[in-house]
Amino acid sequence: MALELLASHGCFGGQQRFYRFDSGAIGRPMRVGVYLPPQALAPGAAPVPAVFFLAGLTCSEETFAIKAGAQRVAADLGLALVTPDTSPRGAGVPGEDADWDFGLAAGFYLNATQAPWATHYRMEDHIVHELPGVLAQQLPLDVARLGLCGHSMGGHGALTLALRHPGRFAAVTALAPICAPSQVPWGEKAFSGYLGPDRSAWTAHDASALMAAQERVPYPDGILIDQGLDDKFLASQLRPEVFEAACAAIGQPLTLRRHAGQDHGYFFIQSHIEDHLRWQARALNSGA
Amino acid sequence: MALELLASHGCFGGQQRFYRFDSGAIGRPMRVGVYLPPQALAPGAAPVPAVFFLAGLTCSEETFAIKAGAQRVAADLGLALVTPDTSPRGAGVPGEDADWDFGLAAGFYLNATQAPWATHYRMEDHIVHELPGVLAQQLPLDVARLGLCGHSMGGHGALTLALRHPGRFAAVTALAPICAPSQVPWGEKAFSGYLGPDRSAWTAHDASALMAAQERVPYPDGILIDQGLDDKFLASQLRPEVFEAACAAIGQPLTLRRHAGQDHGYFFIQSHIEDHLRWQARALNSGA
Numbered sequence: 001m002a003l004e005l006l007a008s009h010g011c012f013g014g015q016q017r018f019y020r021f022d023s024g025a026i027g028r029p030m031r032v033g034v035y036l037p038p039q040a041l042a043p044g045a046a047p048v049p050a051v052f053f054l055a056g057l058t059c060s061e062e063t064f065a066i067k068a069g070a071q072r073v074a075a076d077l078g079l080a081l082v083t084p085d086t087s088p089r090g091a092g093v094p095g096e097d098a099d100w101d102f103g104l105a106a107g108f109y110l111n112a113t114q115a116p117w118a119t120h121y122r123m124e125d126h127i128v129h130e131l132p133g134v135l136a137q138q139l140p141l142d143v144a145r146l147g148l149c150g151h152s153m154g155g156h157g158a159l160t161l162a163l164r165h166p167g168r169f170a171a172v173t174a175l176a177p178i179c180a181p182s183q184v185p186w187g188e189k190a191f192s193g194y195l196g197p198d199r200s201a202w203t204a205h206d207a208s209a210l211m212a213a214q215e216r217v218p219y220p221d222g223i224l225i226d227q228g229l230d231d232k233f234l235a236s237q238l239r240p241e242v243f244e245a246a247c248a249a250i251g252q253p254l255t256l257r258r259h260a261g262q263d264h265g266y267f268f269i270q271s272h273i274e275d276h277l278r279w280q281a282r283a284l285n286s287g288a
Numbered sequence: 289m290a291l292e293l294l295a296s297h298g299c300f301g302g303q304q305r306f307y308r309f310d311s312g313a314i315g316r317p318m319r320v321g322v323y324l325p326p327q328a329l330a331p332g333a334a335p336v337p338a339v340f341f342l343a344g345l346t347c348s349e350e351t352f353a354i355k356a357g358a359q360r361v362a363a364d365l366g367l368a369l370v371t372p373d374t375s376p377r378g379a380g381v382p383g384e385d386a387d388w389d390f391g392l393a394a395g396f397y398l399n400a401t402q403a404p405w406a407t408h409y410r411m412e413d414h415i416v417h418e419l420p421g422v423l424a425q426q427l428p429l430d431v432a433r434l435g436l437c438g439h440s441m442g443g444h445g446a447l448t449l450a451l452r453h454p455g456r457f458a459a460v461t462a463l464a465p466i467c468a469p470s471q472v473p474w475g476e477k478a479f480s481g482y483l484g485p486d487r488s489a490w491t492a493h494d495a496s497a498l499m500a501a502q503e504r505v506p507y508p509d510g511i512l513i514d515q516g517l518d519d520k521f522l523a524s525q526l527r528p529e530v531f532e533a534a535c536a537a538i539g540q541p542l543t544l545r546r547h548a549g550q551d552h553g554y555f556f557i558q559s560h561i562e563d564h565l566r567w568q569a570r571a572l573n574s575g576a
Contacts, residue, residue, distance in 0.1 A: 009555035010518065010547070016555050069357030069558060230298065259298070267297035267304050270357060 001130075003138050006031070012075035013038035016065055021134060025125035026088045032131065033061040033083035037075045040140045047136070049145030049284040050080035051277060052127065052169075054154030054161075057186075058105050061085045064151075067266035073274045077281040080141050084127050086153070091120035102189050108181075109150075109157030110205050112194035121194060127157075128165050147171040147280035151269055152233070155225075156181055159207035159243070163218060171283030173224040173276045175269050176231055179243035180208040186237050208239075211246035222253035224279045226272045228262030289418075291426050294319070300363035301326035304353055309422060313413035314376045320419065321349040321371035325363045328428045335424070337433030337572040338368035339565060340415065340457075342442030342449075345474075346393050349373045352439075355554035361562045365569040368429050372415050374441070379408035390477050396469075397438075397445030398493050400482035409482060415445070416453050435459040435568035439557055440521070443513075444469055447495035447531070451506060459571030461512040461564045463557050464519055467531035468496040474525050496527075499534035510541035512567045514560045516550030 003019040010016075014037040023030040040048045051074075053064045064070065064083045074081050087096075087107030093116050096103030112121040132143035148169040150158035155177020162172035181187020182202045191202045203209035211218075227240050234240075240256055247254040262268040291307040298304075302325040311318040328336045339362075341352045352358065352371045362369050375384075375395030381404050384391035400409040420431035436457040438446035443465020450460035469475020470490045479490045491497035499506075515528050522528075528544055535542040550556040 009551055009553060010516065010549035010559070011555040012559045015549075066355055066554065069360065071555070071558070072357065228298065261303075262298035265297060266354065267299040267359070270359070271298070271300045 001134050003134065011035065011071045014041060014071065014075050016071060018061065023126055023130060025122050025130040027120050028088050028091055030089070030126065031061045031085050032135075033065045033081070034135065034139060035065065035071050035074055035081035036139065037078050037080060039078035040080060045140060047140045047142035048078050048080050049147070050082050050135075050141045050143065051147040051149055051280045052082045052084065052131075054084065054109060054127070054148070054150030054157040055086050056152030056154050057086070057101055059086050059154075060105065067270065068273050069270045070273045070277060073277045077277060079277060079281055079284070082131065082135065084123075084131060087123065088120040093117060093120065101186055102193055106153065106190065108153060108190045108194060108205075109161060110194060113201070114194060114196045117194050123157075124161065124164075128161055128168060145170060145284045147284055149173045149175075149276050149280065150177065151175045152238075152264065153178055153186070155179075156187070156207060160205050160210060163207065163210040163214070164204070166218060171221070171280045172219060173279055175226050175272060175276070176228060176233070176238055176264055177207065177225060177240070177243075178238055180206060180239040182206045182209065183242065184237045184239060208242040208246045211243060211252060212249060214250050214252070217250060217252050219252060221283060222255055223247070224276060225254065225256045226259065226268075226275075227256065228259050228264060228268045230261055231264040231268075233264055289422050291422065299323065299359045302329060302359065302363050304359060306349065311414055311418060313410050313418040315408050316376050316379055318377070318414065319349045319373050320423075321353045321369070322423065322427060323353065323359050323362055323369040324427065325366050325368060327366035328368060333428060335428045335430035336366050336368050337435070338370050338423075338429045338431065339435040339437055339568045340370045340372065340419075342372065342397060342415070342436070342438030342445040343374050344440030344442050345374070345389055347374050347442075348393065355558065356561050357558045358561045358565060361565045365565060367565060367569055367572070370419065370423065372411075372419060375411065376408040381405060381408065389474055390481055394441065394478065396441060396478045396482060396493075397449060398482060401489070402482060402484045405482050411445075412449065412452075416449055416456060433458060433572045435461075435572055437461045437463075437564050437568065438465065439463045440526075440552065441466055441474070443467075444475070444495060448493050448498060451495065451498040451502070452492070454506060459509070459568045460507060461567055463514050463560060463564070464516060464521070464526055464552055465495065465513060465528070465531075466526055468494060468527040470494045470497065471530065472525045472527060496530040496534040499531060499540060500537060502538050502540070505538060505540050507540060509571060510543055511535070512564060513542065513544045514547065514556075514563075515544065516547050516552060516556045518549055519552040519556075521552055
């Protein structure tokens with residue numbers, strides 16, 4: 001699966017690149033953004049660790065790369081940033097473009113089990129099993145050292161994929177994540193469509209349910225979550241207090257920071273992304 | 289001219305706001321972005337200095353605010369950031385939406401003298417004579433301390449407005465500016481349309497011609513320009529070497545930094561905006 005370079009932009013001494021490749025997991029061409037810090041581009045350089053950032057509803061592989069201001073910090077820390085897309089594109093599933101919170105740009109980072117979604121909507125396989133190998137084969141990334149971060153739907157993706165694949169990601173952090181999707185409208189709609197009406201199948205993709213079911217503390221060094229208190233989705237869709245309670249119940253350290261005056265968008269994300277990348281770098285043993 | 293608040297987003301302890309107001313200069317409602325750093329929001333705080341950032345072709349009052357990652361630095365320095373739009377909107381001039389490099393989002397930061405543009409396309413008045421007063425009346429901005437920065441068409445705007453209005457802006461810096469518009473296709477098209485075919489009227493809006501005509505050094509502490517060497521517009525549209533020669537001829541100190549591997553977009557801008565804001569802050573006697 002050769003990566004086709006679509007664009008490369010010099011940025012803080014590194015390169016912000018965008019690739020396309022034929023995804024076996026999705027069965028469609030997929031795009032992905034990769035920021036390579038200067039440390040990865042030096043002649044004879046060792047591969048660098050990477051943070052995967054999973055974006056929210058309506059976003060693409062470009063959104064975080066354009067809006068978060070993260071490359072400056074990644075360049076400082078010697079971290080690569082990998083930004084997958086948020087759903088298959090061009091699969092042509094009937095109705096996939098009908099709503100902004102389901103289907104296109106709303107893949108919810110899981111493998112759908114229900115027709116007609118199950119064929120292409122396999123974002124979990126794409127991100128966990130496919131992308132690291134594809135990227136490592138052709139880029140100077142050390143995919144034995146991966147961190148996971150995400151926003152909103154992508155925060156749900158980060159927390160659930162980290163808990164579903166122990167040992168795969170050295171750290172997990174999130175910004176305004178959907179913390180209890182089984183209990184909120186976005187998650188009920190997505191899980192009903194992708195996983196079917198049987199709610200017992202949903203708990204395996206619900207960060208709070210997953211955390212509550214852990215037999216041992218999955219991230220002893222803690223999990224970082226930032227949440228704006230002026231976020232209009234906070235009470236209706238995000239519910240960090242549910243995840244907070246689940247962490248407390250099993251003894252998982254959680255740094256949940258609540259920020260007065262901040263909302264759900266990238267002005268909030270850019271305010272805190274440096275802390276997330278420095279948190280990730282400590283776990284990945286990278287940078288300062 | 290009351291400012292109508294369209295949106296406010298918490299960002300690095302300050303607020304990224306977007307306003308609309310009935311512009312007398314333009315004769316239409318205009319939008320403007322304002323980032324207020326935390327220093328401006330503290331109870332009893334003194335007004336803060338501001339940097340006006342003029343954006344390039346196709347951009348709006350949102351582009352720099354979303355893509356440049358500048359608020360972090362502005363918050364550190366106690367600078368406000370003002371991002372005007374790039375042309376009148378909704379004026380309904382025939383043909384204004386025909387091309388991406390003339391008319392809508394391509395106002396070139398001048399007052400048009402030719403029909404049908406002269407009625408509304410008065411961006412110089414809007415930015416130099418109208419916005420500072422309107423903003424200062426309702427926001428904690430010290431408009432006796434203004435700096436000017438811009439990109440591409442906005443770099444042309446920054447250099448020309450700074451030279452046309454001595455003493456108005458304490459500092460001027462630019463990223464990939466159109467330096468000699470009278471000699472390049474973008475400028476020839478814009479000046480022909482807005483100013484008419486008589487080229488003698490163009491020199492008053494050409495940064496290099498303006499600099500060459502200065503009787504004394506306008507910015508003794510220097511001017512900062514960054515330029516990417518992989519910028520596809522460099523030789524055909526930007527021509528920094530013309531401005532460089534004009535500065536040298538009159539003794540204007542110029543720091544013109546040429547960057548290998550960087551192109552024309554916001555990945556380039558975000559790489560250097562911190563240096564521009566720190567340069568501006570020194571002239572505005574703000575921050576560290």
